[in-house]
Amino acid sequence: AQQDQYDKLLKTPGGGENPYLIHQELGRVMTEAATVVRHNDDLARAYEQVCDLAERAKRCSLSDTGNWTNQNVVFTQxxxxxxxxxxxxxxxxxxxxxxxxxxxxxxxxxxHIEAEDPAERRRLAEEWCDRFEANNDKWLKSTIATLDGEEPVLTYEEVDTSLIAPRPRLYGLVGAEEIEQVWKERVNQRGAGTSGNGHPSGTKPTTAASN
Known part of the structure; x- marks a missing residue:
């Protein structure tokens, strides 16, 4: 199969696009939309651009059609x-x-928790912990991808945190002390330690910390 792909690429008609330029465009699209900071509108636009680039890549031309140490064909594949x-x-x-x-x-x-009133800070810390647990219920999962033709199909798999229970990561967060206090109280009130799944013992299972 690999040899067939190699031979097919060597027979690609001339006049197509430069694979190196398409590679540069792909890198630009991914860097702009899919590094650490991500926005849904940028990601949706990037997906369309990647699909378009994938189609264009099928029509690339090779500058080298020789059979000996052809780096051009390897790069294009x-x-x-x-x-x-x-x-x-x-x-x-x-x-x-x-x-x-x-x-x-x-x-x-x-x-962040920026309120000055102690009662309000406490209420916001409770809400923060509720949201933390809800996020883990929904998203503490590994993404599993398979291909259907040329399109990825995504499913999700629960993460096993039975050995190390997750907890909120609060570095740099304004109001971290209040959140930490609420979390510790939940752990203590609902049982010794946690249930090994990110919720204090006796609460609904979840599976990991979120930023």
Whole structure:
């Protein structure tokens, strides 16, 4: 199969696009939309652009059609192999409406607690912890991608956190002390330690910390 692909690329008609320029465009699209900070409108636009680039890559021309150490044909095949991964990255990011690790969507970020009134700070900390648990219920999952033709199909798999229970990561967050206090109280009130799934013992299972 690899040899067949190689031979087919060598027979590509001239007059098509430059694979190196398409590679540059793909890099630009992914860098603009799919690094750490992500916005849904940018991701949706990027997915369309990646699909368009994938079609254009099928019509690339080779500057070298020789059989001996042809780096041009290897590069072009590698370029085409990048598109299923690029589509998966962008589609997975678009569907995941949360902040976790190196996936940060400002529209779904966890809020700071800036109120001065102690009772209000306490109320906001309770809401923060509720949202933290709800986010984990929905999104503490591994993304599993398969291909249907040329399109990625995404499913999700629960993360096993039985050995290390997740907890809020609060570095740099305004109001972190109040949130930490509420979380510790929930753990203590509902049982010794946590249930191993991110909720204090006796609460609904979940599976990991979010940023």
């Amino acid at each position: 590698s370029l085409r192999d990048m598109f299923p991964l690029a589509k998966t990255i962008v589609k997975g990011a678009l569907q995941r409406d949360e902040c976790r690790g190196a996936h940060y969507k400002p529209a779904f970020s966890m809020p």
